[in-house]
């Protein structure tokens with residue numbers, strides 16, 4: 001993948017995101033490459049994303065998965081977290097959207113083979129479904145970052161989102177939103 005997409009800089013494209021385990025590059029206007037920095041197979045993540053898309057859940061279309069490289073549809077829009085910083089009066093609307101994304105996900109039966117790190121249950125858990133992993137596009141919200149997806153009880157996913165939102169020190173979130181953060185999960 002790297003050789004066919006490498007630009008003059010030696011990088012596959014413009015770096016548009018960087019997390020703990022992977023970097024995200026814009027390959028062109030239609031595609032991004034999510035590349036793990038350590039040896040890793042994206043096969044399971046890609047298979048789950050394809051399964052979710054088939055079930056009608058809003059995830060980016062997977063175009064290829066090869067070792068640590070996941071090529072997917074490039075989403076155009078901004079993260080819900082960035083929108084919160086820019087338009088904090090939309091907090092209630094975004095909280096409802098986040099709750100609906102949780103509910104819709106938890107309505108889909110887990111495919112076989114997912115790990116159960118948080119106990120028994122046969123629903124799909126994202127385990128990082130917070131505003132930084134929701135892209136707001138012209139076609140609606142789309143959920144990214146499926147690295148931690150597992151099977152288990154839906155409440156564990158909501159609890160995890162609550163803990164992440166409550167303990168995150170997100171610079172993008174306006175100060176006044178950080179204190180009453182329990183409101184994020186109150187809509188459920």
Ligand SMILES: Nc1ncnc2c1ncn2[C@@H]1O[C@H](COP(=O)(O)OP(=O)(O)O)[C@@H](O)[C@H]1O
Nearest residue numbers: 016017018019020024032060073074075144145
């Ligand atoms: N399919 C995509 N289209 C456009 N931008 C993306 C896409 N996937 C990820 N990004 C951008 O890259 C950032 C990091 O991606 P993400 O998968 O959440 O990894 P991490 O949280 O580990 O950094 C996202 O917050 C988003 O800005």
Ligand SMILES: [Mg+2]
Nearest residue numbers: 019132133145
């Ligand atoms: Mg992310």
